[in-house]
Amino acid sequence: MKAVRIYHYGGPDTLTYEEDVPEPAVGPDTVLVETTATSVNPIDWKVRSGARQKDFPLDLPAILGRDVSGVVVAVGRDVRSCKPGDRVIALADATYATHVAVPSALVTQLPDGVDPVDAAAIPLxxxxxxxxxxxxxxxxxxxxxxxxxxxxxxxxxxxxxxxxxxxxxxxxxxxxxxxxxxxxxxxxxxxxxxxxxxxxxxxxxxxxxxxxxxxxxxxxxxxxxxxxxxxxxxxxxxxxxxxxxxxxVFAEPDPVTLRAFAEDVRDGKFVLPISQRLPLQETASAHERLEKGGGGKIVLIP
Missing domain, CATH: 3.40.50.720 (NAD(P)-binding Rossmann-like Domain)
Incomplete structure (x- = not known):
């Protein structure tokens, strides 16, 4: 699969786009999501830089990212809550990738009417x-x-x-x-x-x-x-x-609340501005812009 990894703590230039990263394994209670989009958050660059190493230590090389919107392509043998083809969103780990493994209990169905790309900005x-x-x-x-x-x-x-x-x-x-x-x-x-x-x-x-x-x-x-x-x-x-x-507060997965937010986005009750939509290859650029501050989320599209 394609993914962005870091091999050591440092600046945005430590983010390396690779096209031959092994896909994550699908356990009995996990689902494999083909990523439609992910997004960047301030915590991402703080973890990447090493500033939050105490709170969020990494097993390097590592894939960053917490948000994922995508389509289920495989499920573990014990999964009953979703099936291949379902569109889902989740607060997960290692989401700067074309495929993300997520415990099935943490994903929620993406409501009809929500843009699947912009949905990636919602979870964290x-x-x-x-x-x-x-x-x-x-x-x-x-x-x-x-x-x-x-x-x-x-x-x-x-x-x-x-x-x-x-x-x-x-x-x-x-x-x-x-x-x-x-x-x-x-x-x-x-x-x-x-x-x-x-x-x-x-x-x-x-x-x-x-x-x-x-x-x-x-x-x-x-x-x-x-x-x-x-x-x-x-x-x-x-x-x-x-x-x-x-x-x-360190955000914890809550698929019920996440679904409610997604429905409110669909219904125009909650507005989350998106400032940019960039290809995954430009993750380093996204981090540079993120560190400078400014309004709106940056979404990454594999």
């Missing part, structure tokens, strides 16, 4: 945002939840999840993004780069943080005693709040 960001809200902040109807970096892909998913739960959502963005943030349908917005605006912000029940750093430390101080602060970024070591429960 949707599940990270959802779990920030549901598991870390434990948002409930009527509570006030602040989502930082709300115009980013994970932030958008967190806003969507919080609104579906009936929470009052405040979106945190840069001052120049306030007008754009109105389209998210939140109850209010605050400029994260405006110290005066942050000082006037009333305490909230929870924060779902996707920004990290100094901004996260400031927002931690805005959580009510007994509240919750969830983050999927990096929180400064000096950031402490004894009366607040602080939780770091």
């Amino acid at each position: 960001v949707a599940l990270t945002g959802d779990q920030l809200v549901r598991r870390a902040t434990r948002a409930e109807a009527g509570q006030t939840i602040l989502v930082s970096g709300a115009l980013g892909s994970v932030g958008r998913a967190a806003v969507h999840a919080a609104l579906k739960l009936g929470a009052k959502v405040i979106v945190g963005v840069r001052g120049r993004q306030l007008a754009e943030a109105e389209a998210l349908g939140a109850h209010a917005a605050v400029a994260l780069d405006d110290d005066d605006a942050l000082a006037q912000l009333e305490p909230v029940d929870g924060v779902a943080d996707t920004v990290g750093g100094a901004i996260a430390a400031k927002l931690l101080g805005k959580v009510k005693p007994g509240g919750r602060f969830g983050y999927a970024s990096v929180l400064p070591e000096e950031a402490k709040a004894p009366s607040v429960t602080i939780s770091r």
